[in-house]
Amino acid sequence: MTKVAIIGAGPCGLSALRSFEQAEKKGEKIPEIICFDKQEDWGGLWNYSWRTGSDQYGDPVPNSMYRYLWSNGPKECLEFADYSFDEHFGKPIPSFPPREVLYDYILGRVKKGNLKDKIRFNTSITNVTYDGNSFEVTYRDKKDDKISKDIFDYVIVSTGHFSVPFIPEYSGMKSFPGRIMHSHDFRDAEEFRNKNVIVLGSSYSAEDVALQCHKYGAKSVTIGYRHNPMGFKWPKEMKEVFHLDRLEGNKAIFKDGHEQEADAIILCTGYLHHFPFLSEDLKLKTGNRLYPPMLYKGVLWQNNHKLMYLGMQDQFHTFNMFDCQAWFARDVIMGKIKIPDNSEIEKDINKWVSMEEKLENPDQMIDFQTEYTKELHTLSDYPKIDFELIRKHFKEWEHHKVENIMTYRNKSFSSPVTGSVGPIHHTPWETAMDDSSKAFLNQSKN
Ligand SMILES: Cc1cc2nc3c(=O)[nH]c(=O)nc-3n(C[C@H](O)[C@H](O)[C@H](O)COP(=O)(O)OP(=O)(O)OC[C@H]3O[C@@H](n4cnc5c(N)ncnc54)[C@H](O)[C@@H]3O)c2cc1C
Numbered sequence: 001m002t003k004v005a006i007i008g009a010g011p012c013g014l015s016a017l018r019s020f021e022q023a024e025k026k027g028e029k030i031p032e033i034i035c036f037d038k039q040e041d042w043g044g045l046w047n048y049s050w051r052t053g054s055d056q057y058g059d060p061v062p063n064s065m066y067r068y069l070w071s072n073g074p075k076e077c078l079e080f081a082d083y084s085f086d087e088h089f090g091k092p093i094p095s096f097p098p099r100e101v102l103y104d105y106i107l108g109r110v111k112k113g114n115l116k117d118k119i120r121f122n123t124s125i126t127n128v129t130y131d132g133n134s135f136e137v138t139y140r141d142k143k144d145d146k147i148s149k150d151i152f153d154y155v156i157v158s159t160g161h162f163s164v165p166f167i168p169e170y171s172g173m174k175s176f177p178g179r180i181m182h183s184h185d186f187r188d189a190e191e192f193r194n195k196n197v198i199v200l201g202s203s204y205s206a207e208d209v210a211l212q213c214h215k216y217g218a219k220s221v222t223i224g225y226r227h228n229p230m231g232f233k234w235p236k237e238m239k240e241v242f243h244l245d246r247l248e249g250n251k252a253i254f255k256d257g258h259e260q261e262a263d264a265i266i267l268c269t270g271y272l273h274h275f276p277f278l279s280e281d282l283k284l285k286t287g288n289r290l291y292p293p294m295l296y297k298g299v300l301w302q303n304n305h306k307l308m309y310l311g312m313q314d315q316f317h318t319f320n321m322f323d324c325q326a327w328f329a330r331d332v333i334m335g336k337i338k339i340p341d342n343s344e345i346e347k348d349i350n351k352w353v354s355m356e357e358k359l360e361n362p363d364q365m366i367d368f369q370t371e372y373t374k375e376l377h378t379l380s381d382y383p384k385i386d387f388e389l390i391r392k393h394f395k396e397w398e399h400h401k402v403e404n405i406m407t408y409r410n411k412s413f414s415s416p417v418t419g420s421v422g423p424i425h426h427t428p429w430e431t432a433m434d435d436s437s438k439a440f441l442n443q444s445k446n
Pocket residue numbers: 007008009010011012013036037038039043044045046062064065066069070071072073078123124125126158159160161162163277310311315317318319
């Protein structure tokens with residue numbers, strides 16, 4: 001019997017498990033599947049951990065999520081085609097839920113089956129090699145500190161790529177008297193109440209960590225961008241300045257001459273695609289981009305079609321794109337999708353990579369990833385979902401952010417699955433301090 005290893009039980013790994021489950025429900029014979037996750041429970045980054053550094057077994061903590069994190073895009077854009085928010089919550093809910101609500105949703109559909117039985121938790125994959133015929137997968141049971149090996153026909157890598165921080169160094173860091181941390185280790189903005197905070201970066205973490213610090217009472221937040229500013233209309237206690245030059249004592253000196261006293265520096269400088277467990281011939285090497293090279297249809301490893309990667313792209317689309325990838329990978333494994341010859345594969349990859357390299361603005365990037373996801377969708381029986389509506393929502397969302405970065409999360413969108421419209425949340429995001437599911441879902445607070 002064909003044997004498949006899925007590495008990681010975050011949203012991507014769960015999409016893969018779900019895809020096989022759906023085929024089995026239709027009466028198809030599915031391969032033997034074992035999913036491994038180094039955490040003690042499923043949900044990937046959404047399974048919040050207070051821990052930073054290493055866990056009780058000495059293993060690096062993969063989690064980068066923090067308290068009070070709310071979805072940064074409309075939930076309607078990430079909705080599963082086969083499991084709507086309305087079905088999970090029994091009613092329409094507002095469009096920008098906090099982490100706990102999304103975590104509950106992600107797990108809702110997989111909890112309905114017996115998929116948990118297929119997952120080995122507290123198990124780190126430490127080595128994967130290919131001998132020309134099959135994969136040898138080595139794993140460590142963290143609780144028993146026991147190393148084992150197993151042979152698989154296919155490997156699906158769904159280990160995420162927002163877990164291993166990229167940490168640059170700037171002159172003066174060694175003698176800075178305050179705290180220096182990466183957003184990977186950021187857990188609670190309360191820590192920075194009444195503090196002067198420097199945030200480095202100009203992408204989603206920089207934007208959200210800076211806003212969190214402001215929301216929870218930082219005295220000032222200074223964001224240092226390297227190439228392009230985010231350019232939002234920030235509240236008066238926040239500003240965006242050009243590139244950190246150096247630190248002198250507790251003073252941050254920027255390349256535009258700006259100087260700011262600082263109590264803490266938060267490096268929102270992104271993450272590394274890091275796969276220390278894969279042998280060199282299997283290892284994806286890329287930065288955070290919309291079309292990493294060497295992946296046919298963004299999934300299949302060009303040099304070995306029995307190796308698949310899920311969710312390795314930079315992401316506008318998330319959960320339903322992961323599903324389309326998982327359904328595609330499943331159908332390749334089950335022989336339902338014919339893989340073209342090597343020159344066709346190369347041509348296809350080059351086409352997408354060169355299109356990606358010409359993208360100039362967020363609207364074009366949204367179009368690019370929507371087109372990619374739409375194409376993938378046509379290749380499997382993943383249920384119908386309105387990607388044109390999702391495209392429209394993403395663009396509207398971008399414009400809401402430009403209009404007012406403090407209020408974009410108060411807007412509402414319609415579902416690409418059920419058509420229902422998210423109600424306006426009872427409390428504007430800026431003053432909603434309680435991020436629990438209970439508080440969020442209690443619309444009667446209105
Ligand atoms: C701070 C932050 C906020 C985000 N907010 C949003 C948001 O609001 N909306 C949104 O749609 N997306 C958001 N994202 C994007 C996020 O990437 C996806 O939502 C999603 O979590 C990606 O799923 P994944 O399965 O690829 O990876 P992950 O969620 O990272 O899951 C990977 C899993 O693989 C396991 N693993 C890793 N290495 C090994 C190993 N060697 N052996 C065994 N198991 C291993 C990990 O334990 C983990 O459980 C956010 C990301 C970050 C960092």
